[in-house]
Amino acid sequence: MYHFMATCAPEPLELSEKVQIPGHVRQYLKDFQLETLRFLHRHLANRDFCILNDESGLGKCVSTAVYLGVIAKNKTCIIVVQNDDELVASWQFHFDVLTNLTVGVLGSNTSILESPPNIIIAKWATLRSTIDGNKYNYDYIIIDNRGLMMSNNFCMSMLLSNYENKVNLIISSNDVTSDLKLLHNSLRLGGRLEHQYEQFKVFESKYKLPDSKDVLNKIADLEQYFLKREMISDFC
Known part of the structure; x- marks a missing residue:
């Protein structure tokens, strides 16, 4: 049997004036789950x-x-x-x-x-x-x-x-x-x-990363690798 365990006082979490997580639920959530709720609200409230x-x-x-x-x-x-x-x-x-x-x-x-x-x-x-x-x-x-x-x-x-x-x-x-x-x-x-990347081959040519072995062996440019990795991460 799974038991939820309270981690804080049963106070509501206010995400906005109209959206609040009830205290009786919030008390069972851990800090990273509260951060996840804030993340979801930032995006889903605006239909992003x-x-x-x-x-x-x-x-x-x-x-x-x-x-x-x-x-x-x-x-x-x-x-x-x-x-x-x-x-x-x-x-x-x-x-x-x-x-x-x-x-x-x-x-x-x-x-x-x-x-x-x-x-x-x-x-x-x-x-x-x-x-x-x-x-x-x-x-x-x-x-x-x-x-x-x-x-x-x-x-x-x-x-x-x-x-x-x-x-x-x-x-x-x-x-x-x-x-x-x-x-x-x-x-x-x-x-x-974006419209110009509808074809996967075009998207791949723009964002494909070098093989990790090439990065470790310094065959690939490390700075360019991380710049491109950051660009990809921005999508999420």
Whole structure:
């Protein structure tokens, strides 16, 4: 059994005049999760695309659920996940414990299509095989790439077909900036890809990094390497 442990007094976290994280929820969050909430608010409040990216599994699901809990009470959101029942259950658990939002899983209950819940959780394979998940104009579209599903060509084709220029948030447990193809597709989904870089080959020629071995062996220019690395990181 998982137990949430309070780490501070139950005082609300004010993100803006209209958006506050309730104290009874905030008390269970760690400092890095509070920073994540501020990051999400800076971007999602303005409908800016963003990537929540780390390699450590530092509570991204918790922070995202908590933030949606205060902004999505009268909205409909979809979270696309890997074909993994444990990931689906994890999202359901966090929404049930930390929010008052209604949650449905695409494919498990057709009644959600008659009266959509605040949150629809959809495995990408289910979404690919049905049109039901694309009947709504979602307020927020979230891609959970923790299962590396965006590396699957069938999955990525479906995502681009349905959600290009529409995605609000990508959650990833691997470094998106270390894979130019993944970064290119992520920017396409979020509508952040500049027109001149629509073709991947053009994007690659601009941002491709030298092999790390060449950098270590001083074959490549170290300063240019880090300048280009910084340019790539700015996308996120």
